[in-house]
Amino acid sequence: MSGVDWSLLSDFLKRHERIVLTTHIRPDGDALGSEMALAHALNRLGKDVRCVNTSPMPPRYDFLDPDRRIFHHYQDDGSSNYLLRDAQALIILDLSSWSQLGRFGNWVRQFRGPRLVIDHHVSRDTDLAQTFLVDTSIEATGRLVFEAIRHLKVNISPEMATGLLTAIAMDTGWFRHSNTSADTLRIVADLIDSGAPISDIFKKIFERNTLGRLKLVGKTLASLQTAFDGRVAWATITRQALEDVGALPTDAEDLVDYTVSVGGVELGFLLTELPAGGIKLSLRSRGSIDCCLLAGEFGGGGHRAASGATLPEPIDKAVEAVLKAVERHIDR
């Protein structure tokens, strides 16, 4: 169990009927699975729920919303207003900082209703919401949403179970990372009992590669380099590389994991040129280096073992800057 007091959520829900859910830019499995599961649960409670996200839906996760009715991509030209006009309250999932809200942050800043965060990230902007239901020791926001749904006494439907299993599986590296515990697997067992098709979910996420994505894996691996006597490894993905193989930026989601799969590597990072400019830094630690502190040097954040930030271009300067920062954090 987390240390979250879920009665704060039930009080919040008693006061509001029309609720907007949102999650972070470039949403991952935890973000989307948590959001979708909570949306279904709140629907069961008779709430009017809209999921409005700052980024479009990555094709990889389209199975979470097969009829394309749940997730809406926020447009700041006014065309999303019909979804937001009568909203009474906002629930923000899997993030605690303004920078992770992207353009949707502009709408959130002017929104007069109450805001509640459900999250497990370390970094926190205290003015993002009035209520923070956060436990940074928990492996996935999906697990917090699982607890929330139980607290709300809603039966977990196969759809909710699918979202929650996706969320927990993706934030634990499909139950391989050190944040996987016996409790993680007990919850997963419950979710399978509730109708989550675990093997199907795996196939949908990992066995629907496009040729472009696989070729991108090849290019990314070809760019791998090491430093600090093989304790640090990194790879880069340029916009040109994406274009050459016909891959989407979302195809790069978990390629950073290859950097820490090299024997002896304690810290790995991936730098990806973003379509709209800037460089996305993804960090992974398998040793004593705290990724969150390192990402913090570039205005980012996350967890001890996995964090991210955005750096200015060009990409070779970004590599230099990260290696300089690593030098300050690595013990010799």
Ligand SMILES: [Mn+2]
């Ligand atoms: Mn998460």
